[in-house]
Amino acid sequence: MSFLELSSPAIYKTLIIAVATACEWGWEEHNGSCYRLQSSTSTWTIHNFECVYEGGALASIKGEEENEFIRRLARGRNAYIGGASFGYNWEWADHSSFYGYSNWADQADSYPPRGRPCISINSYGQWEAHCCANPPRAAICVRRW
Ligand SMILES: *[C@@H]1O[C@H](CO)[C@@H](O)[C@H](O)[C@H]1NC(C)=O
Numbered sequence: 088m089s090f091l092e093l094s095s096p097a098i099y100k101t102l103i104i105a106v107a108t109a110c111e112w113g114w115e116e117h118n119g120s121c122y123r124l125q126s127s128t129s130t131w132t133i134h135n136f137e138c139v140y141e142g143g144a145l146a147s148i149k150g151e152e153e154n155e156f157i158r159r160l161a162r163g164r165n166a167y168i169g170g171a172s173f174g175y176n177w178e179w180a181d182h183s184s185f186y187g188y189s190n191w192a193d194q195a196d197s198y199p200p201r202g203r204p205c206i207s208i209n210s211y212g213q214w215e216a217h218c219c220a221n222p223p224r225a226a227i228c229v230r231r232w
Contacts (some may be wrong), residue, residue, distance in 0.1 A: 117156045121230040124160050128223035131167045132207040135180050138228035145169035146229040147179035148208075150188050157227050158212035167226035170206030170214065172199030177206070181229065190214050198225065201214060 110121035123145070125134055135145045141217055146167045150153050169180035177185045190205065191197055192213035205219035208227070217224075 106151040109232075110230075115160060117232065118153065120230075121169060122157065122160055123228045124162070124164075124166070125226045125228060126164070126223055130223060130225070131171065131219040132227075134167050134224075134226035135169070138180070138226070141228060141230070143228045143230035144179075146227040147181050147183045147185075148188065148190075149183075151190070154188070154208070154212050155188055158180070160227060161208060161210070161225065163210045164224035165207050165209050165215070167205060167207050167224050168214070169229070171219070172204040175199065181231070 110116045114121040114123045114144055116122075123138075123141070123143075125137060131145070136142050146157055148157060148229040157166075170177050170185065171180060172178065175198075177197075179185050189197060190213055192209060192211075192215050194204070196214070196216040200216050203218055205217050207215050207217055207224055209215055
């Protein structure tokens with residue numbers, strides 16, 4: 088490698104990005120958080136256990152921009168995200184506040200429907216309420232720093 092190449096601004100820009108985006112291997116950085124697609128299909132609960140084991144949780148989604156990032160990360164899969172209901176309200180697996188942004192395929196599901204207490208994101212980026220196990224799905228984890 089020549090001196091000219093070493094001193095090119097592009098190299099330093101790459102190094103700075105590598106330091107600023109300290110997600111571990113297999114995770115993707117977006118707006119200061121790390122995300123991972125768990126492409127093996129499983130239940131919401133098992134996926135969340137795996138996300139927590141890795142220091143995160145199934146993904147919460149706080150806005151349209153993050154929703155679009157997660158839709159793309161799922162690469163056409165219908166994937167579990169962190170929304171779940173243990174009663175009358177939706178909650179996020181990372182305990183952040185649920186209410187604010189939402190993108191329901193069916194607005195009626197904004198009230199947790201009986202027997203469908205887990206949320207997935209479909210290939211259009213819309214949220215769907217499902218039974219937490221059937222069919223098994225891929226999932227998206229998030230780690231926020
Ligand atoms: C980026 O993250 C911050 C806080 O974590 C949030 O307030 C902001 O809305 C996010 N930006 C976008 C474009 O999602």
